Amino acid sequence: MEYAFQLPEEKLLPAICPDCGAPGTRPRRVHRVAAPSPHGYKGRPSLDAFYCDLCADERSSSKTRELALFAACGLLAVSAVTAAALGWGSRALVLQIAFTSAASTLPALALSWLGAWPERKENVCIEERGETTVISCRTRQFRRALLEHGFIAEAISESPSVQPSEDSFHLGSLGPFPRRALTLGALGFTWLALLHSLGGSTVRVLVSGHQQAVLLIDGRHGGLVDPTNDEDPQAGLSTRILGGRRTLKLYAKTGESLGEQTATLWPGRTYIVAHLAPGQCLFWEQRKYGERSRPSVFSPLPGLGPVWELRHHVDSWFLPLQAPGSKEPQSEDDWQSSGGVRRAIRLRPCRSPAPP
Numbered sequence: 001m002e003y004a005f006q007l008p009e010e011k012l013l014p015a016i017c018p019d020c021g022a023p024g025t026r027p028r029r030v031h032r033v034a035a036p037s038p039h040g041y042k043g044r045p046s047l048d049a050f051y052c053d054l055c056a057d058e059r060s061s062s063k064t065r066e067l068a069l070f071a072a073c074g075l076l077a078v079s080a081v082t083a084a085a086l087g088w089g090s091r092a093l094v095l096q097i098a099f100t101s102a103a104s105t106l107p108a109l110a111l112s113w114l115g116a117w118p119e120r121k122e123n124v125c126i127e128e129r130g131e132t133t134v135i136s137c138r139t140r141q142f143r144r145a146l147l148e149h150g151f152i153a154e155a156i157s158e159s160p161s162v163q164p165s166e167d168s169f170h171l172g173s174l175g176p177f178p179r180r181a182l183t184l185g186a187l188g189f190t191w192l193a194l195l196h197s198l199g200g201s202t203v204r205v206l207v208s209g210h211q212q213a214v215l216l217i218d219g220r221h222g223g224l225v226d227p228t229n230d231e232d233p234q235a236g237l238s239t240r241i242l243g244g245r246r247t248l249k250l251y252a253k254t255g256e257s258l259g260e261q262t263a264t265l266w267p268g269r270t271y272i273v274a275h276l277a278p279g280q281c282l283f284w285e286q287r288k289y290g291e292r293s294r295p296s297v298f299s300p301l302p303g304l305g306p307v308w309e310l311r312h313h314v315d316s317w318f319l320p321l322q323a324p325g326s327k328e329p330q331s332e333d334d335w336q337s338s339g340g341v342r343r344a345i346r347l348r349p350c351r352s353p354a355p356p
């Protein structure tokens with residue numbers, strides 16, 4: 001049974017607990033049910049009901065439980081979506097989307113279904129009905145108190161009186177279960193999109209020889225690589241691969257395997273995948289800012305390949321830090337560096353990395 005009263009602008013609610021009818025001491029904002037109005041809420045922006053200590057505590061703790069459950073479901077969704085995205089990479093996107101919707105909504109729905117995530121029952125709430133603001137209550141004692149305080153009974157309805165209007169849809173007009181599922185689903189999909197847009201690592205693919213090669217990422221075509229036998233800033237293929245455990249393979253167009261390695265790619269880092277001609281090696285060329293008169297230091301990339309992780313930022317790809325043939329290094333004034341060390345990736349003969 002539900003009772004409705006007109007809400008006069010100037011009146012406070014009686015100090016009677018709307019849940020149990022005991023004398024109320026602790027004010028709590030009265031819940032407003034869907035109040036579709038193009039100009040926002042009419043009347044008073046907020047109104048307090050006075051709950052007894054027991055009911056106020058119960059409401060606080062149930063709100064805390066609800067928040068904790070929501071956070072747990074959100075964390076579960078984020079972890080599951082992360083695992084799926086890193087595991088599958090750019091493969092099986094449809095499966096990832098299906099998994100995301102299941103992982104973000106099913107735990108909340110299951111908890112609600114099992115009753116572990118109960119719906120909070122509002123025994124008093126405010127509604128906008130046409131031109132009047134109405135306060136509805138479910139408990140007899142509170143209704144009696146309202147009558148004693150001069151509130152006018154407007155109508156008595158037996159069914160929940162909230163009728164979501166069709167022309168203005170908002171989240172509050174949904175039930176609590178679809179609302180939770182929708183919010184968690186939105187969280188899951190936002191996280192999936194973020195992972196796919198920001199979780200990539202940069203991969204530079206180089207192939208020596210005279211024919212094109214194919215890059216396979218986890219068995220899927222990842223691009224065609226033009227051969228390169230000399231240093232060229234545009235050499236090879238630069239691509240982005242979603243981080244995670246990836247198997248990278250290089251095949252010549254004739255079907256011959258040029259190299260294969262399973263490596264963990266970390267988001268935001270840079271990697272080189274290369275099949276090099278015998279006698280050619282990859283080097284870091286490093287020079288400290290301010291040491292323009294000294295020659296650069298060359299050090300081979302650690303590891304055997306074909307996948308190398310670059311531990312430093314690359315300032316220049318396959319371009320000498322020092323202009324070839326000139327005794328003076330290029331002007332340091334042009335360096336976009338605030339100091340420290342400037343580094344280039346070089347493709348040089350293994351025996352003599354430094355130019356004569």
Ligand SMILES: [Zn+2]
Pocket residue numbers: 017018019020021022051052053054055056
């Ligand atoms: Zn109470």
